[in-house]
Amino acid sequence: MTALGFLYPGHSAEDDYPRIEQLLGSDIRVDLVHTDIGEDAHRADALREMGSAERLAAGVEGLRLSGAETVVWACTSGSFVHGWDGAQEQVRNLARVAGMPASSTSFAFVHAARELGVRRVAVGATYPDDVAALFTEFLRAGGLEVTGMRSSGIVTAAEVGTWGEEDVLTLARAADADAAGAEAVLLPDTALHTAAHISLLEKALSKPVLTANQVTVWEGLRLADRRVNAPRLGILFTREPLVQV
Template identity: 80%
Template structure:
């Protein structure tokens, strides 16, 4: 059994994680501990406070006692808002507090894009334009080329959590660019897991979403690779060719 520990702010789309766990198979457990979201606002000052060391440390003990082998701060905006260096400091502090390998959703997007060899990415963000631009800057700091950024202007995670299939597909279509190797949909408050195969089929390219890459990052830290095609191209391993 491989146990993954996720620190998730508030309550919006955490039901994506049991769905992912079911699709991964019986020997992987995804444990979610909710952190205090503070003020629910896609605004720089509120996001900085949401991902403060004190808020993250409060949930670490429960994950450790549950046997987690890795811990991921399951929040995109609450990590990239610190910038590349600041987000690295955030993860290092989390790792020390947990005594476990640690990462965040923002770094998960960079690592996942590298995994599928997507050097050029388009971004469809639920955030206001200024916050979406900060995510694009983070991706560029990670060595990715950003071909386009579409922000939806939503202020709260609570509102994002109400989005259904129609809204997700509309954002994806608006954000995709022909020269992008993959489309990225940040925000762990957005329900996306049920739509991954259909999104990739419609766009004809890999789609990386926040809750998807968060779990993948936890598995990467735990040195596990899983073939689960219903979770998209990121979880679809090439078959091993016997020589």
């Protein structure tokens, strides 16, 4: 049994995680601890506070008690808002406090894109424009080329959590249409329910679609050096690792 630990802010799309655990269909356990979200606002200052060292540390003890072997800060905006260097410092602190390998959803997107061998990506963000722009800057710092970005201007995670399949598909299609030559579409919000829609999204767009909760769990598996074939979770969960030369 491999136990993966996740720190998830508040309550929006946390039910994606037991769904993903079920779809993995293997000896994988997904342990989720909720962190205090503070002010629910897609605004840079509120997001930096949401991902502060103190808030993350408060959730770590619960993961240690669960027997988790890795920990991922399951929040995209609460990591990339610190910038590339700040997000690295965030996960270094988390690893030190937790005493286990650590990462965040923002880094998971970069690692997943590299895993698939894609460099040119489209972004479909639920966030306001200024916050979405910070995510594209983060991706570029990670070596990806963002060929187009569509933002939805939603201020709260609570509203994002109410979106259904058609809303998600509309956003993904709009992002792809705005981005010439994109090899994959990225949907960066862990408040967005996507686990049940990945196969539909990839079929509709005829390319890989990387979503926040999907890549977060994949990142936990990567940290634990585990691979699980789970086609319903998308191309990311069916690809063999690229051979590094």
